[in-house]
Amino acid sequence: MRNGEVSATRDRERGVSDGAAVEVTGLTVTYGSTTVLDGVGLRVPVGAVVALTGENGVGKSTLLRCVTGLQAPSGGVVTVFGAAPDQGAGFWRQVATTVESPTWYHGLTVREHLELVRVANGGDPADGRVDEVSGLLGITGLADSLPITLSSGQRQRFLLAATFVRPSRLLVLDEPEQRLDVGAKRALAGHLRDYLATGGTLLMASHDEQFWRDVGADEVVLSRPEG
Numbered sequence: 001m002r003n004g005e006v007s008a009t010r011d012r013e014r015g016v017s018d019g020a021a022v023e024v025t026g027l028t029v030t031y032g033s034t035t036v037l038d039g040v041g042l043r044v045p046v047g048a049v050v051a052l053t054g055e056n057g058v059g060k061s062t063l064l065r066c067v068t069g070l071q072a073p074s075g076g077v078v079t080v081f082g083a084a085p086d087q088g089a090g091f092w093r094q095v096a097t098t099v100e101s102p103t104w105y106h107g108l109t110v111r112e113h114l115e116l117v118r119v120a121n122g123g124d125p126a127d128g129r130v131d132e133v134s135g136l137l138g139i140t141g142l143a144d145s146l147p148i149t150l151s152s153g154q155r156q157r158f159l160l161a162a163t164f165v166r167p168s169r170l171l172v173l174d175e176p177e178q179r180l181d182v183g184a185k186r187a188l189a190g191h192l193r194d195y196l197a198t199g200g201t202l203l204m205a206s207h208d209e210q211f212w213r214d215v216g217a218d219e220v221v222l223s224r225p226e227g
């Protein structure tokens with residue numbers, strides 16, 4: 001088995017289809033003379049949940065960036081729902097991610113940002129979804145706050161909320177549990193289980209074993225290339 005070459009194929013009670021949401025073959029990423037990912041393969045079936053684990057700097061975020069098309073690999077092939085991640089509107093209608101933090105607009109409140117993201121992605125800002133997500137992430141009371149005034153944990157909740165108000169079939173989350181308190185982690189795990197139960201697919205990086213086990217993820221351990 002090559003570095004990170006895995007197939008997250010455990011059949012799940014909720015029913016995983018045969019199709020691949022994410023297929024990565026021979027993925028190689030080099031920075032200068034340093035090879036971070038060397039021929040990595042990964043398959044995430046539709047409806048599955050995979051947690052990428054491994055020590056700091058092993059390339060988890062790099063792999064996630066390649067899956068979202070935010071980084072071009074040095075070699076290999078990535079497909080998402082059977083097509084290259086092309087960064088077009090069609091792609092972003094299906095995929096929501098926290099891999100790159102968005103830039104917030106000065107002067108817009110937390111609530112206004114969430115409504116803006118919902119509208120921009122074809123949702124109805126008045127359909128209750130913004131309230132629902134705000135409640136689940138415990139940021140209802142921060143609706144009128146400016147993002148710049150939030151603590152790091154509140155900002156993480158807000159980032160997740162902005163991701164969850166977008167319609168998606170695939171979530172690509174980079175350490176979603178980071179900086180969250182115990183209660184928020186539990187609520188997040190519950191929300192992700194609901195997302196999966198309604199047909200969503202989840203690929204995430206995580207350093208928190210209890211969290212990704214709570215979500216029901218299959219673990220995929222990335223290791224450094226040999227040599």
Ligand SMILES: Nc1ncnc2c1ncn2[C@@H]1O[C@H](COP(=O)(O)OP(=O)(O)OP(=O)(O)O)[C@@H](O)[C@H]1O
Binds near residue numbers: 055057058060061
């Ligand atoms: N733009 C860049 N230029 C040069 N090196 C980079 C760049 N981005 C990442 N790296 C290097 O690539 C390696 C993998 O980084 P990456 O962030 O993917 O690791 P990670 O597994 O997500 O780490 P962590 O667990 O700490 O979040 C690291 O050694 C990092 O220093």
